[in-house]
Amino acid sequence: MKRVLVIGSGGIGRRHLRGYLATGRARLSIVEPDAERRSEASAMFDLERGYADLAEVDLPAHDLAVICAPAHLHVPLMLACAAARLPFMVEKPLAVTMDGVDEALAAVTAAGILARVGYIRRIAPELLALRQRIADGDIGALRLAYVNSSQEFPKYRPDFQRTYYARPEMGGGAILDAASHAFDMLIWLMGRPVQVGAMYDRLVLEGTDTEDTCLVNIRFESGAMANLTINQFQKPNTNRSDFIGTKGNLTLEHSVLSYSTDDSGKPVETRDYMDGLVPTEAHQARFTIQANAMLDALEGKPCHLATLEDARLNLKVALAAKRSWTERKIITVDN
Numbered sequence: 584m585k586r587v588l589v590i591g592s593g594g595i596g597r598r599h600l601r602g603y604l605a606t607g608r609a610r611l612s613i614v615e616p617d618a619e620r621r622s623e624a625s626a627m628f629d630l631e632r633g634y635a636d637l638a639e640v641d642l643p644a645h646d647l648a649v650i651c652a653p654a655h656l657h658v659p660l661m662l663a664c665a666a667a668r669l670p671f672m673v674e675k676p677l678a679v680t681m682d683g684v685d686e687a688l689a690a691v692t693a694a695g696i697l698a699r700v701g702y703i704r705r706i707a708p709e710l711l712a713l714r715q716r717i718a719d720g721d722i723g724a725l726r727l728a729y730v731n732s733s734q735e736f737p738k739y740r741p742d743f744q745r746t747y748y749a750r751p752e753m754g755g756g757a758i759l760d761a762a763s764h765a766f767d768m769l770i771w772l773m774g775r776p777v778q779v780g781a782m783y784d785r786l787v788l789e790g791t792d793t794e795d796t797c798l799v800n801i802r803f804e805s806g807a808m809a810n811l812t813i814n815q816f817q818k819p820n821t822n823r824s825d826f827i828g829t830k831g832n833l834t835l836e837h838s839v840l841s842y843s844t845d846d847s848g849k850p851v852e853t854r855d856y857m858d859g860l861v862p863t864e865a866h867q868a869r870f871t872i873q874a875n876a877m878l879d880a881l882e883g884k885p886c887h888l889a890t891l892e893d894a895r896l897n898l899k900v901a902l903a904a905k906r907s908w909t910e911r912k913i914i915t916v917d918n
């Protein structure tokens with residue numbers, strides 16, 4: 584049994600707690616400064632300890648940390664883990680600015696510890712299948728992607744005005760929060776981004792200081808391009824990605840993967856990777872898969888979860904998107 588320390592017990596922290604408990608391979612403790620939230624988590628989960636402050640914790644006595652605090656706290660928490668040589672997973676986004684990010688990555692490298700980032704879609708079977716089809720050359724050379732990830736966000740998070748989401752300095756908004764998953768998917772499938780152009784605004788959602796809509800164009804080192812659209816107020820829940828190659832297309836719509844090779848409008852292959860499953864249960868089960876992947880990685884097994892460098896690139900794309908609109912120009916993503 585590994586000793587796992589979950590730092591932050593809000594919504595995402597609790598998903599990780601459920602995930603690690605379901606593995607049957609972990610003993611869990613939490614760090615949660617909010618006394619009421621700490622008490623709730625202790626009542627909900629079988630925990631070893633509940634700490635109010637990271638300073639109370641003997642970090643080297645643990646095998647793994649899962650950082651679920653708001654994004655503006657990620658850099659100091661990563662540095663604390665590196666100093667204690669404690670492997671960790673940090674939730675997305677990696678940070679809200681580049682301040683201290685390179686220092687944290689250098690400290691992790693010097694400590695020689697395992698570190699990954701919580702882009703949960705990397706363990707989704709439909710995305711793994713999509714990636715393999717692209718790698719196998721089924722659509723030829725991948726040259727273009729269109730991604731639309733839009734929904735009525737307040738329906739799913741009615742408390743959004745009282746959370747980190749409402750505050751850009753904490754990592755909220757359509758770009759740093761919602762688009763982060765899409766950026767990770769595109770980086771994983773299409774490689775290094777080199778140029779970004781964007782527009783964004785708060786078109787509908789009141790009570791926040793963040794954008795609810797963004798239109799982002801990305802060019803990659805390979806020359807391929809991607810277009811990403813997000814709004815967080817439309818009624819239909821849309822999650823569609825089209826990957827266009829020189830021989831055909833792959834379309835991922837929610838959990839349905841389709842493969843097309845002609846203009847008939849009918850895919851030659853279609854598979855729903857959620858067929859027969861309850862979506863909410865399947866989504867939570869993915870946190871268990873991710874937890875097992877991290878525990879396996881601690882034992883030296885291969886791990887394809889997002890690296891800190893992947894997440895650093897992701898953050899650079901997000902910040903470039905913000906700069907692109909404020910400066911009214913295309914931004915080059917540097918090293």
